[in-house]
Amino acid sequence: MKDQQMTKKKIHDLEQQETLACVDAMDENGVFHLFRKAAELFSSCMNDYLYVYDITNDTYYITERATERFDLPGSIFHHVVEGHRQFVYLDDLTMLQKDLDDLISGRKNKHNLRYRWMSIDREPVWINCQGRTFRMKDQNVFLMIGCINEIGEKTKADNVSGLLGEVSFEEQLHQFRGLPRCFIMRFGIDDFKNINESLGVNYGDHVIYDVANCITECLQPGQYVYRMPADEFVVFDLLSESRKEVKQLYDLIHCHIDDHIAEHEYEALYTVSCGVISYEDIDSLDYEQITKLSQFALTRAKERGKNQLNFFNGAEYETFVANRRMTRNLQRAVSKEYRGFELYFQPIVKTGTGEVFAAEALLRYRNEEGELIPPSRFIEQLEESGLIVPVGRWIIHAALQACVACQQYRPDFKVSINFSFVQILKSPIYDDLIGAIEKYHLRPESVIVELTESGYLESNKAVVDLWRKLKEYGVQVALDDFGTGYSNLMNISQMQPDILKIDREFTVKALRDDYAYRLLVQIIEMVHSLDIKEVVEGIEQEEELERIAVLGPDYIQGYFYSAPCSIPEFMDKFVCDQSAV
Ligand code: C2E
Ligand code: MG
Ligand code: MG
DSSP: OOOHHHHHHHHHHHHHSSSSSOOOOOHHHHHHHHHHHHHHHHTTOOOOOEEEEEHHHHHHEOOOOHHHOHHHHOOOEEEEHHHHHTTOOOOGHHHHHHHHHHHHTTTTTTEEEEEEEEEEEEEEEEEEEEEEEEETOOOOOOEEEEEEEEEOOOOOOEETTTOOOOHHHHHHHHTTTSSSOOEEEEEEETHHHHHHHOOOOOOOHHHHHHHHHHHHOOTTTTTEEEEOTTTTEEEEEOOOOHHHHHHHHHHHHHHHHHHHHHHHSSSSSEEHHHHHHHEETSSSHHHHHHHHHHHHHHHHHHHSSSSSEEEEHHHHHHHHHHHHHHHHHHHHHHTTTTTTTTEEEEEEEETTTOOOOOOEEEEEOOOOTTTTGGGTTTTHHHHHHTTTTHHHHHHHHHHHHHHHHTTTOOOTTTEEEEHHHHHHHOOOOOHHHHHHHTTOOOGGGEEEEEEEETTGGGGGGGHHHHHHHHHTTOOOOEEEETSSSSOOOHHHHHHOOSSSEEHEEEEEEHOOHHHHHHHHHHHHHHHHTTOOOEEEOOOOSHHHHHHTTTOOSSSSSSSOOOEEHHHHHHHHIIIIOOTTT
């Protein structure tokens, strides 16, 4: 006991001095075990991990709790430098080893490093490891003691908002396990990034503080607010009994924030959106699930225009999850050399003669169950994930190779490829296309590029540049989807496409409705007067063909001739068989 007290005093002295102190009258194991015991005792009162490294005997001790969090060889292990390889994130190993070398060789006596350890699930976790070395006088004892704390840890309380933090929310959820009714409201400050960027982070902190206060002032016993990461707050509402009451609470908070802004003549006007999940949406008060679903509800509130409340909707969430699954499958297909993607061809024929003029290349995806999926169910995911860039390149090569094969039978055959706006913005699509045309020794006029008619076409510089360069090179440019959503006749005269593609939606309308039919007559006339060709899409029946053909469009595309089919089938039916349409 006396020995231990002496040692403690010496250690205290050691802490006071910058120079290395000496501890005597203690055998080396005694010192190591004394520190170890002390660390064990402290450990029960703290979240951090304490360690003792006996450099002389190459032995390391860390408080037991660390073994539940990190992939350590044990609470005590030997061959310390080597042993770190198991649980230190590979990229950080060299940096750590250099620091340990300096400490072991005595070049320095203090250690303070931020790096990553691997968790038991083999996820990297940021830690801050601090420590110091010291030697014992007259003894061959060289130790390092220190403390490790997780720097990425969620906070229990937040000083900016003055509220409890995420960890406290999680703890409270556990306390209320099995509760029959509750609502979880996740608030987010709209466009908070703009506030920080335009007025500075201090101003942003001020806004967080005020929003926290406004929310708190609207709550009653049974309603608890927490600060979440970034600009979010959660209200755990055990009081409201219906959606109506939750909506009333949101309205109250919303008005209170508005009044507060008006009263203080704020420089920044801000609003809050809120996503709500109720006890009916969740199987249990599982934290991960609550975070996921409430975040989804909040994101939807923001997507719908911000400054509003949105209740979680299970069907929407299922669609979202299915889309995510689709994106993952598409990613896998791309990484496996485009396995699952297929290019279909649909004939575009000359009106009157019925001769095949070109084929439109249309993408298909066959999922792992062998089901053929149409583009309406995956093009958007390809665009959103950026996968349309590599897939678009794959399409160009597959389409041009098939065009070469078709031209052996029909030298004037053309292939028509759809380009998405995302490809134009995110990839050197002009170089990709021209490179492929040259690679396959095709004439530029053998290729048609289809761009969708939409509001931004004529005003976007990247699109306008591409359009001009393609035309200069001799590739034909087609304006696709004309007659759907945004259709602007001015575009046609301004952009001068080689071909205008009238969408099926408009064709169907023209076949049903006299006014639309007369409009189609006018469009075809006007387009011809501008020396532009047109394709009428979506002709399915013979009578439809007759009614449209009399208007004199240049080309027809539709199920009447053929639905899109595989390239071998297309070649069989429309290319190799010269008697075909
Ligand atoms: P789009 O470019 O307007 O292609 C024409 C669509 O109309 C095709 O649908 C075609 O199968 C369909 N269609 C043609 N004739 C008829 C008909 O008589 N009746 C009916 N009911 N439908 C007809 P698909 O293949 O499902 O493609 C849909 C859209 O997906 C395309 O519209 C295009 O915007 C996009 N897409 C398809 N392939 C690609 C691609 O390779 N790249 C890009 N960026 N988009 C593509
Ligand atoms: Mg098209
Ligand atoms: Mg089209």
